[in-house]
Amino acid sequence: MKVLTYELLRKIIGGILLVSLIAIGFANPIQEYIHIPKDITVFEGQQYDFSKAAPVSATISSEQSTVAFNDNGNGVKLTGTRPGKEEMMLEIAGFPIKKVDVNVLKDFKIIPGGQSIGVKLNTVGVLVVGHHQVNTSSGKASPGETAGIQVGDIITSINGEKIEKMADVAPFVQDAGESGKSLNITLKREEGEVKTELTPLKEDGGNMYKLGLYIRDSAAGIGTMTFYHPESKKYGALGHVISDMDTKKPIVVEDGQILRSTVTSIEKGSNGNPGEKLARFSSDKKVIGNITRNSPFGIFGKLNKDITNGVVDEALPIALSHQVKEGPAQILTVVDNDEVKKFDIEIVSTIPQKFPATKGMVIKVTDSELLEKTGGIVQGMSGSPIIQDGRVIGAVTHVFVNDPTSGYGVHIEWMLNEAGIDIYEKPQEKAS
Structure with missing residues (x-):
């Protein structure tokens, strides 16, 4: 040693x-x-x-x-x-x-929205929203239920032929009933594609054959535009997924359209009872854009032309989730007719997210005018852009049921990602 x-x-x-x-x-x-x-x-x-x-x-x-x-x-x-x-x-x-x-x-900028929009969605195939019993000469039964078809399934093809709308279904049902043959049905289900056979039943006292299913091929509603990208015309709206009112499941979109809408009245929110914007499609029913995607972060597509809100019509920079801070902010939304106005809110908390998530901020309405008119956040306000320090930081998504003055917001970077806009685009190398 x-x-x-x-x-x-x-x-x-x-x-x-x-x-x-x-x-x-x-x-x-x-x-x-x-x-x-x-x-x-x-x-x-x-x-x-x-x-x-x-x-x-x-x-x-x-x-x-x-x-x-x-x-x-x-x-x-x-x-x-x-x-x-x-x-x-x-x-x-x-x-x-x-x-x-x-x-x-x-450098990246977008134009904030705030406009009230009408939404029309067309599903992929036809959506099964319920079962019903067919009253036959031998009793009651639901062929669809017997075939194992579930609420929320989407019928995409019958006998190998593509199904796009409800009108496509009826001829197959009637032909199969009259010939006594079964239908080969392909379904889209959450866990994957399912195939089954269904034999239509004839309704007692008539010549019509039935599936024993309630089906739907479209949905409509209102919401708020969040942003659009002036160069590509890509837009994002709503800030949350559109689900079917009966199945409560997200609608799988084939295509769709957005139109201008006008707010006709407000059902004021209260504790335990969220309010709602009541609106109608504008009288000209002019389509202003398409819908290509319905995701947890909203609906997305392209506009046919530039649109304005009359409040903030210039392109603004954005803030990433880690740049958002607690404190004052504003939202753009409509509470009367089609007039977009700016209202004060508070960012109560914000999470610097590294991965996409729908609930990135907690917000609280502080504007006395908005509180008097709506009671806080109401249905139809989803998608209202949130602006802080001159930057678009996200959108309103959900209201707290027991406190309508407060709710959630989604960070704008996740909506941009869903819209197919790459803000992280790598700079191009210069040719030597």
Whole structure:
């Protein structure tokens, strides 16, 4: 065993004391920087600030930085200058304590909505919304139920032929009944495709044959436009999925249309009883866009032309989920006729989400005019864009049943993703 010399032991003890003194002196700055994220994302022209204690210094690794960088001793200011990635190192007395990845995204803006819209959805195939008993000469029975067809199933084909609307079904049923043959039916179900056979029954006292099923091929309702992208004309609205009123299951969309709508009256909300916007399709019934997707984050498609709200008609930047903060914000929505107005709300809480989720914010209506008119958040208000500090941050989605002044909001980046808009688009390499 080697014996430590006096000189070596003195150096070790001295080093330990020095490190201890440094740790004690810089404990607060280190604790402060634990809360700075490991990743910072900003858009071109967007600024990100954070304060720091004087002993801490910040440096950027690249000579041709994607950010304008300023360390004034008490704080750091980052401004995105061009798309790309960067590394920022935080140090104390030359010792690195944290590496922060800075990602600058291409400048991106959208036009906020707020308009009341009418929605028409056409399903993929025909939707089974219930069973009924066929009254035959030998008793009552439901051929559909006997064949194992469930509420929520979608009939996509009969005898190998595609079914698109209810009118397509009747000829197959009548022909099979008169010939005494069974129908080969293909169903779309949540767990996958299902095939079954069904024998129609003749209704007593008539010549009609029945399936014993209630079916539907379309749905309609109202909601609020959230945004549209001026370059691509892609839009997002509602902020939540449209479900069938009978089956309570999401409607699988074949196609659809959105139209302008006019709010005719408001059923004011109260505790335990959410209110509702009552509206009708505008008299011109002019289609302003299509519907290609019905997802947990809303409905999406393309507009036929630009639309305006008369309040904020210029394109605004967006905020990512980690950039949203608690505090004042506004929503754009309609409570009278087709007039879009801005109302005050409060962001009560917000979650910096890394993965898509529908409930990213808790919001509370604080605007006295809106509270007097609606009692808070009402059905039909879903999709109303939320704006904070001049940036679109999300949309209203759900109301709290026991507190209609409050509800949930979804972050705008997830709606943009569902609309097929890639805000994380990588910058193109220049040809050499």
